[in-house]
Amino acid sequence: MRLNLQTDYALRTLMMLATHGGQLAVDDIADAYGISRHHLMKVAGRLAELGYVVARRGRGGGLSLARPAEEINVGSVVRDIETLDGFVECFDAGSNGCPVAGVCGLQGALSLAVGDFLARLDRYALTDLIPSRQLFAERLAPTSPSTSPP
Template identity: 65%
Template sequence: MRLNLHTDYALRILMYLASKGGQASVDEIAGAYGISRNHLMKVARSLVELQLIEARRGRGGGFALAASADAINVGYVVRRLESLEGFVECFDRTSNSCPVAGACGLQGALNGAVAAFLDKLDEYRLSDLLPDRNRFLRQLKAFDQAPNNPKTSPMAA
């Protein structure tokens, strides 16, 4: 199982904002992770729509958590951003063309596995993902300055 890039970036944005304890611009966040500003902006819009972050416009604007890191449930975030009903073809009743749908145990097994995955994520708050905020920020800063970072590499032009 793999989270889509949108969900991955959403969790990164939330973790970054929680680690900063305040607000940050999309450029700052994109730079910290070495990822596309445009793609990150789309993800940030999704988080604003979910009311997980707030957008502040104008000079000195940026994004900030809309609630405390202790109040943001990781399972909730993943459920809202992932399309888990399409995990395998037989999960989608409208497009299912599997000739053995309903006659095999795969659908039930996978439903149980996805439910267990989400139940496990429900045990975590955003604050649990940052047991050491200072270490998190130090590692991001080290990545930002690393020669193999796509944005600082001489090959990235």
């Protein structure tokens, strides 16, 4: 199983915002992770639509968490961003063309596995993903040639 890129970027964005504790520009987040600004803009918009972040435009704008990090449930974020109903073809009755649908156990087994996966993530708040805010922030801090280690 692999989370889609939007879910990955959403979790990373939320983690960086939780660590920073204030407002950050999308460019700063994209640069820190070395990821596409264009893709991150889409993710930021989605996070704002879902109420996880507040997005302010213009000079002095940026992203900030819409609520405290300890109140953001990781399982909820994944459910909101990820498309799990199409995990395999037989999960979608409307487009399922599998000839053994309804007589095989794969759908049931995978459905339980996805449920277990989400139940595990439900045990985590955003703060749980950042055991050391200081180390996390240091890893994402920009380094200039004069400050980088030899």
